[in-house]
Amino acid sequence: MYDPNSASAASGGRMGGRAFSSQSSSSSLSGSRGYSTRSASPGFSYSAPYYAPTPFGGGGFYMGPAFGVGVGAGSSLFLILMGFAAFMLVSGFLSDRSEGSVLTATGKTSVLKLQVGLLGMARSLQRDLNRIAENADTSTPEGLSYVLAETTLALLRHPDYCISAYSSADVKRSIEDGEKRFNQLSIEERGKFDEETLVNVNSIKRQSTTSQRASGFSNEYIVITILVAAEGVHKLPTINGSKDLKEALQKLGSIPASRIMAVEVLWTPQSENDTLSERELLGDYPLLRPL
Known part of the structure; x- marks a missing residue:
């Protein structure tokens, strides 16, 4: 029988940042210049x-x-x-x-989401994400591009651990609508954590010293979610197999830094001693499709 007291709070990691305000100011400036010319x-x-x-x-x-x-x-x-x-x-x-x-493509913002489920034995991938979060400068577009590229590369290097995935792409008519959608997805994913134990967002860093204990489940999993807001129209393939996942990761990792408005990478569990059970995987991430 499952004992809810046998496991501690689900740990979560989060890194990335946003640059919507600077992009919006740039667009407004371009618009005012265009009006003066006309x-x-x-x-x-x-x-x-x-x-x-x-x-x-x-x-x-x-x-x-x-x-x-x-x-x-x-x-x-x-x-x-x-x-x-x-x-x-x-x-x-x-x-x-x-x-x-x-x-019509001018001024549009694409909000992309890629979610990957992995076997719990991918502890080296957890360590890779922890290292990226501890070292990245998430206050600049170049730093956000680094986070995105390093995360996609880490997943591309561990294809055998990936067992499920899901992708979506929303194209919004304005930066404001794109920001609203990005924030909505971020809050939705963060709500699945009981505690954010490692954070590096816009170079604001926080790490929890809370001790995590294993739940006793032998069937463990890891879930990584990548959120990106980018200027222009961008698409991701529907995930039906490993080939689609590889294509989606390559597309995300190749988005130019100049077009990136926001990046957020979330993963659970963040602690190597914590566990995500099959029940939690199915309950919190129902859109994941087996590869």
Whole structure:
């Protein structure tokens, strides 16, 4: 019979970081620059008032605004309004184009998730993750790229231990929506731990000294979850076998650092003396598919 008091709290490791705010500021700056360029185009621009001989004869001068068209002020205002309406119509048409369009891909954020179940004998992989978490600088995009590359490489080097996996890819229309989805997935996975015993997130490090005890189960497992938010449209293959898992790991590890907005790697158990039972595996990670 299972004794719930025979095992201590499930330990979990977590490393990574986020850079959504800097990416959002960069996008806003690009957008403002684009607006300034458009506002300077013919038909939408204004300049300082000018002086010219009056068109009504006699002496004196006529003063009026200089529009980007060679007609009167009333007609110019009408043309401006018509041009703005046409611009909004074209913008709406482009926004409804397929996701394969280059124009519609701009500003999109992909949120990727890869989850891998391993046999409990993969203790060397636990040690690899602990080492990465202790040494990585998770406050820079380069550091996040290092975490992602090293984690995917560690899994690629231990294919015999991998017994199940699951992948998903959500493409969001904005950075804000991507950040919201990434945070949702992170909270969901963290909630499966009773305690985060090793943390390195945005270079804020924490390690628990809580002693972990084995539960007595002979059938032990390890689960590693990789979350990535990246600029642009990215996809992962559906996991139906070891070949698909290998392809998914290679795709994640090859995402350029310049496109990475956030990375988070979570694994349980973090302590080598802790145990994840088959019952816990099936209950907490029901989407994992056998390889």
